[in-house]
Amino acid sequence: MGKNIKFYWTLFSSAFSLSAFTIGGGYVIVPLMRKKFVEELKWIDDEEMLNLVAISQSAPGPIAVNASIMVGYRLAGVLGAFITTVGTVLPPLIIITAISKFYASFKENRVANALLLGMRAGVAAVIIDVIIKMSKDIIKSKNIISVTIMIVALIAAVIFEINAALIIILSGAFGAFYYNYLKKEGEHK
Amino acid sequence: MIYLDIFISFFQIGLFSIGGGYAALPLIENQVLEVHKWLTIEEFADLLTISQMTPGPIALNASTFVGTKVAGLSGAVIATIGCVTPSCIIVLILSYFYFKYKNLSSVQGILKGLRPAVVSLIASAGISVLMLTIFKTEVTSLANIKLSDINFISIIMVAISVFILRKYKINPIKVMVGTGIIGILTYGLF
Numbered sequence: 001m002g003k004n005i006k007f008y009w010t011l012f013s014s015a016f017s018l019s020a021f022t023i024g025g026g027y028v029i030v031p032l033m034r035k036k037f038v039e040e041l042k043w044i045d046d047e048e049m050l051n052l053v054a055i056s057q058s059a060p061g062p063i064a065v066n067a068s069i070m071v072g073y074r075l076a077g078v079l080g081a082f083i084t085t086v087g088t089v090l091p092p093l094i095i096i097t098a099i100s101k102f103y104a105s106f107k108e109n110r111v112a113n114a115l116l117l118g119m120r121a122g123v124a125a126v127i128i129d130v131i132i133k134m135s136k137d138i139i140k141s142k143n144i145i146s147v148t149i150m151i152v153a154l155i156a157a158v159i160f161e162i163n164a165a166l167i168i169i170l171s172g173a174f175g176a177f178y179y180n181y182l183k184k185e186g187e188h189k
Numbered sequence: 190m191i192y193l194d195i196f197i198s199f200f201q202i203g204l205f206s207i208g209g210g211y212a213a214l215p216l217i218e219n220q221v222l223e224v225h226k227w228l229t230i231e232e233f234a235d236l237l238t239i240s241q242m243t244p245g246p247i248a249l250n251a252s253t254f255v256g257t258k259v260a261g262l263s264g265a266v267i268a269t270i271g272c273v274t275p276s277c278i279i280v281l282i283l284s285y286f287y288f289k290y291k292n293l294s295s296v297q298g299i300l301k302g303l304r305p306a307v308v309s310l311i312a313s314a315g316i317s318v319l320m321l322t323i324f325k326t327e328v329t330s331l332a333n334i335k336l337s338d339i340n341f342i343s344i345i346m347v348a349i350s351v352f353i354l355r356k357y358k359i360n361p362i363k364v365m366v367g368t369g370i371i372g373i374l375t376y377g378l379f
Binding site: 017019022032039053054056057065078081091092093096097099107112119122125126128130131135151153157164167168174175176177178 | 269277302315316
């Protein structure tokens with residue numbers, strides 16, 4: 001991975017285009033990032049991507065921004081983090097600046113509304129695709145603990161609407177407790 | 190000084206919105222409506238509508254919207270910088286420690302516990318988007334759904350898109366642009 005102008009441009013343009021398509025909440029950027037940095041560019045592996053997302057989720061601030069900072073830092077240090085941050089904040093800055101000027105006509109515009117309604121279906125499909133892939137990996141690992149954490153966390157988030165940061169902290173604490181103390185003796189890893 | 194006020198307000202919004210998504214909403218409301226009176230209630234409602242329709246985190250959308258209104262383009266830029274500054278500092282510190290210590294077995298244990306939970310959090314975000322997609326009106330409880338509330342065109346689009354994504358591994362942005370165009374053709378013209 002040579003760090004030349006082309007590398008930094010790819011980093012910036014990836015962050016910019018991912019942010020421009022993050023419609024419907026910050027988590028949407030995660031599947032898009034995974035597709036770009038894990039599958040397409042192969043700069044980060046699947047496991048690390050999930051680690052980075054977990055950490056971004058536990059820090060304050062928009063998750064899309066935090067995840068971009070972590071990916072940028074992982075790939076090219078502080079300069080990389082700076083580049084991905086700028087790439088991530090520019091699309092909302094440009095789009096909202098434009099829209100706030102023509103807001104009244106935008107709100108009533110049938111074509112704009114139809115476009116967004118249609119794109120939402122695409123967003124849902126992209127998330128479903130990534131969830132299938134990631135949950136398959138966890139189930140295939142045949143690790144009962146991981147599968148249990150996944151199911152419990154899903155119930156906690158969807159049915160009980162427990163704060164995401166709390167779910168992250170509890171599952172991390174459980175992981176630390178289980179893998180470091182309960183499983184210490186016996187087989188390795 | 191107005192720029193400093195904007196910076197400090199959005200710095201606080203960035204710093205205290207933990208948990209993502211709509212966690213930032215009450216903070217934005219407090220800063221923008223109560224502390225500073227930069228927006229009216231109607232403008233705040235417009236901001237929410239715009240945020241739902243446009244890309245980007247709501248805190249960043251609010252930064253630009255409020256910044257532009259209070260002090261033009263430079264206001265928007267300063268609000269945005271204020272909003273991401275806490276993230277930059279805190280996440281960089283966390284990144285530093287993560288990459289330094291990620292191979293320690295105790296840290297590995299934590300991460301091994303975290304990963305399945307993150308998959309579920311992404312799934313729960315996916316479920317909310319899916320609900321918004323397949324129902325025409327906002328569904329508050331599953332008990333009173335009518336058949337006419339279900340958006341069949343969207344369900345078909347989602348199903349076909351998932352199939353294409355799984356089978357051909359194409360760029361998801363292309364899929365989103367594609368469903369957007371189909372959206373214009375089906376919802377916009379009739």
